Amino acid sequence: METSLKEHLIQIANRLTPDSTLEDVYEQLSLLSDIEISEQQEKKGEILTQSQVELQSREWLK
Template identity: 60%
Template structure:
């Protein structure tokens, strides 16, 4: 986990411009964390297909 954080911080640092703010860094870190979480959920099979969502929505709308 620590190595991933360092990797993310390096990526962000490389993309910073003189106009970048600390808020920009926080947003990028949050995005990278969300991506990691999503990838983990996909690996664990914790996803719902679009077809299943449509099916579920139809039952809710009845």
């Protein structure tokens, strides 16, 4: 299920402390966005196994 921007911002706002900065908010929003994208990729089967990643890494490092 996709979470709306408003829902993400409410989640972040609920965790803010008096010392939080705009950069903290941006980092949290970016993290939530990355997690959502990863979950969508997983549902579509766009993932690699550990073995596949190791094999690709070896090929890249040649």
